[in-house]
Amino acid sequence: MPLKQPASIQIADKIISTTTHPFRSKCGELLPFLRTEFPRQLHDFEKRFYKKEYRVDLQLLQKRRSLMSQVCAALTHQELKAVPCGSIASGLMTSNSDLDAVVIPFDEKRFFDRYEKDLNFKRKQLARCHRKLLNSNLVRGSFTEFIPWARVPIVRMVLKTGDHLDVQFHDARILKSTNFIRVANNLDHRLFMLRIHLFKTLTENGLLASQEGRFSSFHVTSLLIHFLQVPFFDCAVYPPLLSTFPDLQPGINWKTIAYDVATNRLYQGAESFEKSMDSLGALYVRLIDYFSGINFHEDALDISNGSVVKKDTISDQVELRDAYFPETSTCRVQSGASLLSNFFATQRERIEAGKLT
Numbered sequence: 001m002p003l004k005q006p007a008s009i010q011i012a013d014k015i016i017s018t019t020t021h022p023f024r025s026k027c028g029e030l031l032p033f034l035r036t037e038f039p040r041q042l043h044d045f046e047k048r049f050y051k052k053e054y055r056v057d058l059q060l061l062q063k064r065r066s067l068m069s070q071v072c073a074a075l076t077h078q079e080l081k082a083v084p085c086g087s088i089a090s091g092l093m094t095s096n097s098d099l100d101a102v103v104i105p106f107d108e109k110r111f112f113d114r115y116e117k118d119l120n121f122k123r124k125q126l127a128r129c130h131r132k133l134l135n136s137n138l139v140r141g142s143f144t145e146f147i148p149w150a151r152v153p154i155v156r157m158v159l160k161t162g163d164h165l166d167v168q169f170h171d172a173r174i175l176k177s178t179n180f181i182r183v184a185n186n187l188d189h190r191l192f193m194l195r196i197h198l199f200k201t202l203t204e205n206g207l208l209a210s211q212e213g214r215f216s217s218f219h220v221t222s223l224l225i226h227f228l229q230v231p232f233f234d235c236a237v238y239p240p241l242l243s244t245f246p247d248l249q250p251g252i253n254w255k256t257i258a259y260d261v262a263t264n265r266l267y268q269g270a271e272s273f274e275k276s277m278d279s280l281g282a283l284y285v286r287l288i289d290y291f292s293g294i295n296f297h298e299d300a301l302d303i304s305n306g307s308v309v310k311k312d313t314i315s316d317q318v319e320l321r322d323a324y325f326p327e328t329s330t331c332r333v334q335s336g337a338s339l340l341s342n343f344f345a346t347q348r349e350r351i352e353a354g355k356l357t
Helices: 007-018 030-037 039-048 058-075 108-115 119-135 173-187 190-204 217-228 254-263 280-291 336-352
Strands: 080-085 099-105 139-147 154-159 164-169 299-302 308-310
Touching: 030 039, 030 280, 030 336, 039 280, 058 080, 058 099, 058 119, 080 173, 080 254, 099 173, 119 139, 119 154, 119 164, 173 190, 173 217, 173 254, 190 217, 190 280, 217 280, 217 299, 280 336
Parallel strands: 099 164
Antiparallel strands: 080 099, 139 154, 154 164, 299 308
16 A cells, blocks of 8 residues: 655645746755765854854843833733733844834724724824833833834834833734744744844845845744745755644634743644754755745745745735735835845855855
């Protein structure tokens, strides 16, 4: 009786059959090529990931988590609850990371019916948060920016410690997205180290600067989580996350998620998954190999399971499909598809020439 094809291979077949890769004939050959032609350069590159800069600063993380507990306690009252989100909650925080909190109403429907329609109401809620933080003696009063018209309205402040704080007003999907990233990071901390290196390379190429209309840290994290679920090379680092962990489903109550994030609860479901054990250097080479073959103009990347599907319309914008924000899957970076295509093609050319940095 023939053996049933593993789920990971089935997913890989789907990716291959639904995606057009200009480098398809070469895809998967970059790492073996380096091991043959540039073994010393590859060895030196792999050693770089053991430097201190690629490790979590546990003391800093603990200090900032304590600070965020004070911030959230100051913002929480009868109608609203403040919860840490972003890198401080997902475990991906570095010394350069801002602090993020999301303020969620206990009665979401009644609150947001008014919040979405009334700009003055938005302003009052943002100002109320600001006053609470000023009264808590946590922030520098003169360093405040109100952004009520943004897709996710924000109060941006500087704490007396010098840390930058963004308080976001939106629904609980921000928290659920943070939890998704937290679970991925807990499954395999190679995400943290790959993220640091990709951040560094993108910054050097002028592509990581969200306030200047370039890519954000969230975009980069999304690309990495997508890639780490792809079983295109031997096997994946992650299983398809959303289908593996029922607690990551978008419909889960946000109060349950808030508890899971606060306690860093570990989810069960991936114990039998045989993940790729590639070194960090090898994984990064595979990452460049993979994304240099993606047609960002035609293909959409699904963050929740590592699949690639055709866009509804060919465009020069990157499309990252997110189960928590299905209506805003298009990345707003102008000419983002061309920027990423050129970046990964250039990185591939450098690696093929033995220039690993």
